[in-house]
Amino acid sequence: MTILGIETSCDETAAAVLEQKQGRIQILSNVVASSASLQSKYGGIIPEQAAREQIKSIIPVIEEAISQAAKTYEVKSEDLVGQLSAIAITQGPGLIGSLLVGVETAKVLAKVWNKPLIPVNHLIGHFYANWVQEERPQFPCIGLLVSGGHTDLVLFTDHGKYKYLGGTRDDASGECFDKCARLLGLPYPGGPEISKLASKGKDIFKLPRPMINEKNFDFSFSGLKTAVSRAVASADRDSTVSQSKAKQLLANLAASIEAAIVDVLVEKTILAAKKYHVEQIIAAGGVAANQALVNRLQVTVNSQKPKIKLFVPPSNLCTDNGAMIAAAAFFCKPTKNPNQLQANPSLSLAY
Ligand code: KG4
Ligand code: ZN
Secondary structure, three states: OEEEEEEOOOOEEEEEEEEEEOOEEEEEEEEEEEOHHHHHOOOOOOHHHHHHHHHHHHHHHHHHHHHHHHHHHOOOHHHHHHHOOEEEEEEEOOOHHHHHHHHHHHHHHHHHHOOOEEEEEHHHHHHHHHHOOOOOOOOOEEEEEEOOOOEEEEEEEEOOEEEEEEEEOOOOHHHHHHHHHHHOOOOOOHHHHHHHHHOOOOOOOOOOOOOOOOOOOOEOOHHHHHHHHHHHHHHHHOOOOOHHHHHHHHHHHHHHHHHHHHHHHHHHHHHHHHHOOOOEEEEEOHHHHOHHHHHHHHHHHHOOOOOOEEEOOOHHHHOOOHHHHHHHHOOOOOOOOHHHOOOOOOOOOOO
């Protein structure tokens, strides 16, 4: 089976061709065009602008994904299209303008090329980045989704079967990284920027770890952002701070933000694995590209008895991409009425 996966839920326009052969999923191409640097100028995403960029990029990105996959097979692009078993598309959640570009394009391609159309929940798609590795996760497993818009814990018992355990009550962990970065004067997206700066600092600010001791699977990150804003204001008031000291202060604040977020995510994820006696954890979403989080999760799972196995996608498959959508589609059903498929900005994992 060969699937073209298309992803346009936010500010990335992405397409990938994946093949499943003898139980292994392989990436033949994976193309991502991001308008993040454009959004960066405004300190965050402007939905209308993101949608306009999607329109500009969608056809070239799909063409490039097909052309690269055709090269791998040593066939012409038309022949590769002929070989496709299906087209997979992110149905939601996300920004409606961005989603519409992908869904309507995929509907047209499915009709013109006469292919089945497989709608994929973007959040489920993130988890399937873990299936594009030599060793696949086994069920049951705990899924930790940490992205710009979501922070969720789920218990997977099979493909398409899961129990929602909990999620954030306010800001998502990625959103918290982005908002704190803005307070620190760092560009969007803030997660990688805070992470870079954090490596030069120390966790000395004693920032709050919201809900860390509550024995449930909910999160809250907006209080952390407020604490950071207070710390920044107090540093600004202190006129005696030299420039080099201010730099170190910023790095320490970044390290403190990262440590607070990581502590909460790791504590709740391990709590979930223990409560449900699960021996595998799959992490997913942009924040799973954070090395401090991955390192802490790895050390913590290694120290558990019985041992817990951790799966984390390579960092280019943590952030939004088409490969994760195609990978998930190998385990989803095509829609019966492709013409009637609608983008759904409010799809979620909770039910
Ligand atoms: O999954 P994703 O690409 O898009 C959504 O579905 O939201 O996640 C984007 C989020 C952003 O908030 C970004 O700051 C965060 O992932 N992120 C990171 C890192 N790389 C991306 N956060 C922390 N550390 C990173 N290295
Ligand atoms: Zn995402």
